[in-house]
Amino acid sequence: MDRRAFLRSMSLGGMAATVLPLNLLAAWQKKNFTEAGFREAMINNFGTDTVPVSERVTITAPPVATNSAMIPVEVMTDLDADRMYLLVEKNLTPLVYRLDLKPGMMPYFNIRIKMRESSPVHAVVRSGGSWHRAVVDIEVTSQAC
Amino acid sequence: MNSAVRIVAVENGGVATAKVIVPHPNESGKRKDEQGNLIPAHFITEAEGALNGSELFVMQLGLSVSKNPFLQFRFKAAKGDTLKVRLKDNRQNSFEAETVVK
Numbered sequence: 001m002d003r004r005a006f007l008r009s010m011s012l013g014g015m016a017a018t019v020l021p022l023n024l025l026a027a028w029q030k031k032n033f034t035e036a037g038f039r040e041a042m043i044n045n046f047g048t049d050t051v052p053v054s055e056r057v058t059i060t061a062p063p064v065a066t067n068s069a070m071i072p073v074e075v076m077t078d079l080d081a082d083r084m085y086l087l088v089e090k091n092l093t094p095l096v097y098r099l100d101l102k103p104g105m106m107p108y109f110n111i112r113i114k115m116r117e118s119s120p121v122h123a124v125v126r127s128g129g130s131w132h133r134a135v136v137d138i139e140v141t142s143q144a145c
Numbered sequence: 146m147n148s149a150v151r152i153v154a155v156e157n158g159g160v161a162t163a164k165v166i167v168p169h170p171n172e173s174g175k176r177k178d179e180q181g182n183l184i185p186a187h188f189i190t191e192a193e194g195a196l197n198g199s200e201l202f203v204m205q206l207g208l209s210v211s212k213n214p215f216l217q218f219r220f221k222a223a224k225g226d227t228l229k230v231r232l233k234d235n236r237q238n239s240f241e242a243e244t245v246v247k
Contacts, residue, residue: 029207093209102202
C-alpha cells in the first residue's frame with residue numbers, strides 16, 4: 001500500500017469510527033430517546049401522551065438548581081413497579097433513563113442530570129401493566145447540555 | 146476515562162443501598178467548543194446490575210445524565226452478597242465494577 005492509499009484508508013477508518021457508534025446507538029434507542037419533543041417521547045415510550053398523575057410516585061429534587069449540569073433527581077414509589085422512567089420536558093432528548101426492575105430491585109433510583117432550561121420533570125412508573133406519573137418543576141439559573 | 150468505576154453497597158434491615166460513580170465525560174454531542182465545533186457525543190447508554198449472578202436491573206440512559214454519572218439504587222440483600230454493575234457507552238466501551246455488600 002503506497003502512502004496516499006494508506007492515508008486515505010486511515011481517514012476513512014477515522015470517519016467510520018466517529019460515525020458508526022452513533023448509528024448503532026440510533027438503531028436501538030432512537031425512538032425512546034427521540035429529539036422530536038416531549039409529546040413524541042411520551043407516545044414513543046408509553047403509547048400515549050396522557051399518563052395520569054399518582055400521589056404514589058414521588059420525585060425529590062431541588063426546586064431551584066444553581067448548577068444545571070448536576071441536578072440530583074430521586075424517584076421512588078410504593079407501587080409494585082417493574083419499570084421506571086425519568087423525563088425532562090424541555091431537554092433536547094426528554095428521556096433521561098428507562099429502568100427495568102428485576103426481582104429484588106426496589107423501586108427507587110437517584111441520578112444526577114443536566115437541564116437545558118427550567119422545565120417540568122416527570123417520573124413514570126409501570127405497575128401491573130398501567131402507567132403512573134409524578135411531575136415537579138425545576139428552575140435552573142444557568143444552562144447545561 | 147480509564148479510571149475505575151467506584152461502587153459501594155451497604156445493607157440495613159434487609160435492603161442495601163448502592164452508590165456507583167463512573168468517571169466518564171458523558172458528552173451529549175450537543176455542546177460546542179470555543180471554536181464553535183460540536184464536541185462529539187460520548188456518553189453512557191446502558192447499565193445493568195446483578196446480585197450474586199442474578200439480574201437486578203437493566204437500564205438505558207440518554208444524553209441528559211451529568212458528567213461522571215452517579216447512580217444510587219436499592220435492592221433486597223444480605224451482608225456478603227456480591228453486587229456487580231456493568232456499563233456501556235455509545236462508543237461501545239464497557240466498564241464494570243463489583244463489590245461485596247457491607
